Structure formats: structure tokens, C-alpha cells
Amino acid sequence: MKMxxxxxxxxxxxxxMGSRWGFNRTVGQILALxxxxxxxxxxxxxxxxxxxxxxxxxxxxxxxxxxxLVKQHLVPGERKEFFIPAGDIWTLANRVFEExxxxxxxxxxxxLRDLLLDEPANGTEAGAQNKLNEIHDLLExxxxxxxxxxxxxxxxxxxxxxxxxxVGRMLDLKDKILPGKxxxx
Amino acid sequence: MKMxxxxxxxxxxxxxMGSRWGFNRTVGQILALxxxxxxxxxxxxxxxxxxxxxxxxxxxxxxxxxxxLVKQHLVPGERKEFFIPAGDIWTLANRVFEExxxxxxxxxxxxLRDLLLDEPANGTEAGAQNKLNEIHDLLExxxxxxxxxxxxxxxxxxxxxxxxxxVGRMLDLKDKILPGKxxxx
DNA sequence: TTAAACTTTCAGTAATTTCTGAAACTTCAA
DNA sequence: TTGAAGTTTCAGAAATTACTGAAAGTTTAA
Numbered sequence: 001m002k003m004x005x006x007x008x009x010x011x012x013x014x015x016x017m018g019s020r021w022g023f024n025r026t027v028g029q030i031l032a033l034x035x036x037x038x039x040x041x042x043x044x045x046x047x048x049x050x051x052x053x054x055x056x057x058x059x060x061x062x063x064x065x066x067x068x069l070v071k072q073h074l075v076p077g078e079r080k081e082f083f084i085p086a087g088d089i090w091t092l093a094n095r096v097f098e099e100x101x102x103x104x105x106x107x108x109x110x111x112l113r114d115l116l117l118d119e120p121a122n123g124t125e126a127g128a129q130n131k132l133n134e135i136h137d138l139l140e141x142x143x144x145x146x147x148x149x150x151x152x153x154x155x156x157x158x159x160x161x162x163x164x165x166x167v168g169r170m171l172d173l174k175d176k177i178l179p180g181k182x183x184x185x
Numbered sequence: 186m187k188m189x190x191x192x193x194x195x196x197x198x199x200x201x202m203g204s205r206w207g208f209n210r211t212v213g214q215i216l217a218l219x220x221x222x223x224x225x226x227x228x229x230x231x232x233x234x235x236x237x238x239x240x241x242x243x244x245x246x247x248x249x250x251x252x253x254l255v256k257q258h259l260v261p262g263e264r265k266e267f268f269i270p271a272g273d274i275w276t277l278a279n280r281v282f283e284e285x286x287x288x289x290x291x292x293x294x295x296x297l298r299d300l301l302l303d304e305p306a307n308g309t310e311a312g313a314q315n316k317l318n319e320i321h322d323l324l325e326x327x328x329x330x331x332x333x334x335x336x337x338x339x340x341x342x343x344x345x346x347x348x349x350x351x352v353g354r355m356l357d358l359k360d361k362i363l364p365g366k367x368x369x370x
Numbered sequence: 371t372t373a374a375a376c377t378t379t380c381a382g383t384a385a386t387t388t389c390t391g392a393a394a395c396t397t398c399a400a
Numbered sequence: 401t402t403g404a405a406g407t408t409t410c411a412g413a414a415a416t417t418a419c420t421g422a423a424a425g426t427t428t429a430a
Contacts, residue, residue, distance in 0.1 A: 004307070004309060004310050005306075006305070006310045007309070007310070010296075010317060013292075013293065014293075020207070021289060036312075036316055037313075043406090053389065053390045054390090054407085054408095055389075055391065055408075056390070058408055059388095059389090059408085062408085079398075079404095079405060079406060080405080080406060080407085088319075089316065089319040093327075107202065108199075108202055112195075115191055120191070121189060121191070122189070124189060125192070127221075128189075128191060128192050128195065128221040128222075131220055131221055134274040135274055138274055138275065138278055141343070142346075148349055148350060152353055152356075156353060158326070161329070164329070165333060167333065167337070171341050209419095210418080211418080228377075237419075237420090239377085239378095239421080240377095240378075240379075240380085240420060241418080241419050243379085244378085244418095244419090264428075265376060265377085266376085
């Protein structure tokens with residue numbers, strides 16, 4: 001595992017950004033290293049390349065596996081475990097979205113559902129509940145929509161993204177194309 | 186400013202989630218309080234309701250203003266400043282997306298652009314650059330797409346989201362509807 | 371101008387998160 | 401079974417991030 005200047009810059013940057021993406025510095029670095037490395041890489045090599053303890057490496061790898069971003073790769077004849085990305089870039093990005101949705105939206109959705117079951121005790125609470133209801137509906141739309149996009153599959157999703165402003169024009173025409181169904185207002 | 190049990194639960198939860206959404210506990214709590222409160226609320230009232238120092242409140246409000254999530258509201262005849270949400274729930278969600286994109290994607294995009302300008306020094310670097318290029322393209326698509334969705338406006342965006350699986354069928358037909366333009370492949 | 375009413379800043383402290391490294395654990399070959 | 405080669409765990413240390421509160425700053429009214 002040779003850390004060329006290019007790879008070093010990228011790895012360091014992914015470390016910096018790590019915390020903004022939902023994991024910590026070393027987890028970000030480990031991910032970058034595994035993705036950018038052509039060959040499977042062992043935990044010890046990672047620890048050496050990044051100058052971090054073996055323990056930290058182990059925990060980082062565990063976390064990345066819980067995010068389903070990296071997976072183990074058994075090399076025949078080798079005792080130790082090697083790691084590789086859990087899929088192509090597209091898949092990884094999807095996984096990050098999905099995991100983050102689970103961590104950032106789902107818990108709130110569930111709390112909001114609970115809070116909306118209670119009868120408002122007074123005018124103040126009624127007003128607050130209205131707001132919470134709006135938030136709830138919005139988060140639910142986002143969740144449904146993101147699931148929708150997921151099972152559209154990469155190719156179609158790509159088509160949709162590349163469509164650009166065409167999507168607006170298409171929406172204007174949609175009632176002609178998909179009569180009756182799903183019409184809003 | 187009366188903290189009913191309902192409002193308290195919501196505010197505490199938004200505090201917990203704050204860090205996952207890109208700001209810290211008290212910033213999350215302050216935001217929730219301002220959104221759920223019908224009337225404009227002063228910094229002092231916020232500090233009292235949340236049991237946090239006046240200084241912390243001031244910094245939190247500054248941060249929320251930098252995210253363009255809350256704004257000042259001048260009450261005639263009152264010396265102190267009051268705060269209200271910077272828009273409806275929809276607007277706020279949009280702002281969060283936008284700010285997060287700025288913090289989470291833009292810096293990476295800019296680094297990747299730089300790294301891709303360099304000539305690869307060897308095979309390893311060439312391979313890494315390929316990956317980086319894939320990541321770059323993906324992030325650029327996401328950025329372009331999210332801008333696209335933004336200036337679609339709330340109504341159309343809502344239509345699109347509510348369209349559900351219809352979007353898949355629509356894509357199958359798109360070449361008939363928008364001949365020539367934006368065709369992919 | 372003064373001072374009251376309010377806001378902001380920031381040095382220091384507190385709380386939280388991350389990391390280390392030694393010990394415990396696992397697996398496998400001999 | 402033993403021990404070598406590896407992995408994981410976790411208590412405590414280090415680093416980072418958030419918070420307090422006193423002091424400095426601002427604004428307005430008299």
C-alpha cells in the first residue's frame with residue numbers, strides 16, 4: 001500500500017469531511033483508502049498507512065461494515081482478513097443516503113407520530129401540533145420519495161437526473177400521459 | 186413562553202437530533218422552540234425556556250441566522266429583538282438541504298477537480314484518479330439535480346414526489362414526449 | 371453625556387467524542 | 401494442547417466541541 005501524494009490528499013480530505021458525512025475522521029480515511037486502493041487491503045496495512053492504532057482501525061472497519069460500505073474479502077491461503085468496497089461508487093452513495101435517512105429522519109418520524117396521537121391540551125399545543133404535523137408529512141414524503149428513487153435503479157435514476165429542466169416540462173404534460181392516476185389537485 | 190410537555194418533548198428531540206443534522210444540541214433546541222412558538226420570541230425567553238446561558242443563546246441564534254432558518258422580527262415599541270422562523274416548513278427544509286450541500290459536497294467537489302488536473306504519476310495513481318473521477322461526476326450530478334429540483338418550486342416538487350412509481354412509467358415514455366432533447370445514451 | 375436595556379464576544383471550563391494500547395479473545399497449524 | 405498470527409474490546413488519555421458568565425460593545429431615550 002503506497003500512499004502517493006494524490007492518494008494522501010484524497011484520504012486526508014475524506015477524513016476531514018468524515019464528520020460532516022456522519023462518521024468520524026479515521027472512518028472517513030479508512031473508507032477512502034479502501035475505495036482508492038485497487039487491491040484488497042488488510043487491517044494492519046490500513047493502520048500503518050494512516051498511522052492509527054490497530055484498535056481504532058478495527059472499530060472503524062466495524063463501523064464501515066455496519067454502514068454496508070466495505071466488506072471482508074477472503075484471500076485464499078491468507079490468514080488475515082482483507083477489505084474491499086461493498087460495491088461501486090453508485091452503490092456506496094446510495095448506502096450513505098439510506099443509512100443517513102435511518103439515522104436522521106426515521107427517529108424523528110417515529111417521535112412525531114407519537115406526539116401527534118396525544119390530544120392537544122390547549123391552544124398553544126394545538127398550534128405546535130399543527131407545525132409538527134407539517135413536519136411529519138414532509139419527512140414522510142421525503143422518505144417515500146427516496147425509496148421510490150432507490151428502486152428505480154441506477155440507470156433510470158441517472159436518466160432522471162440528466163433530464164435536467166426537462167423534468168419540469170414533463171410534469172406539465174403528465175396528466176396527458178398518465179391520465180387519472182396520481183393526479184394532485 | 187410556556188413549555189408544555191408536548192413542546193418540551195419535541196424541543197428535546199430536536200436537540201438530540203441536532204448534531205446529526207449539522208448543528209449542535211442547543212441550536213437544534215432553539216430552532217424547534219422558534220418554529221413551534223406561535224409568537225415571536227426573545228433571546229432571553231429562549232435562554233430561560235432552555236436553561237442555557239445568554240451567551241450560548243446568542244451564538245445559537247447567530248448560527249441559525251447563518252443557515253437562514255430564523256430571522257429577526259422587530260416588534261414596534263420593544264427594545265429587544267425577537268425571532269421567528271425564516272419561512273414555512275418547506276422553506277426551512279430546503280434551506281437545510283442547501284446549506285448542507287454547501288458544507289458536505291461543495292468542498293469535496295472542489296478538491297476533486299484539483300486532483301483530477303494532475304497527471305497521474307503511475308499506475309496506482311491512475312487507478313485512484315479513475316475512482317475520484319467517478320465520485321466527482323456523481324457529486325456533480327447530485328448538485329445539478331438538487332438545483333434543478335429547487336427551482337422547480339414547491340408545488341411542482343410536491344407533484345413529482347407524490348407521483349410515486351408513476352415516475353418510472355413516465356421515464357419510459359419520455360422520448361415520445363420530449364423528442365431529441367436530453368436523451369441519454 | 372449618561373445610563374439603562376439590551377447584545378455579543380471570548381477566555382476558560384465542562385462535556386463529549388475519538389483514539390490508544392494492553393489484555394482478552396479467536397483461529398488454525400503442528 | 402500449544403503457540404503463533406491474527407482480531408476485538410474497553411478503560412483511560414487525548415483531542416475536540418460546546419457552554420458559561422463576566423466583560424466589552426451597542427443602541428436608545430432622556
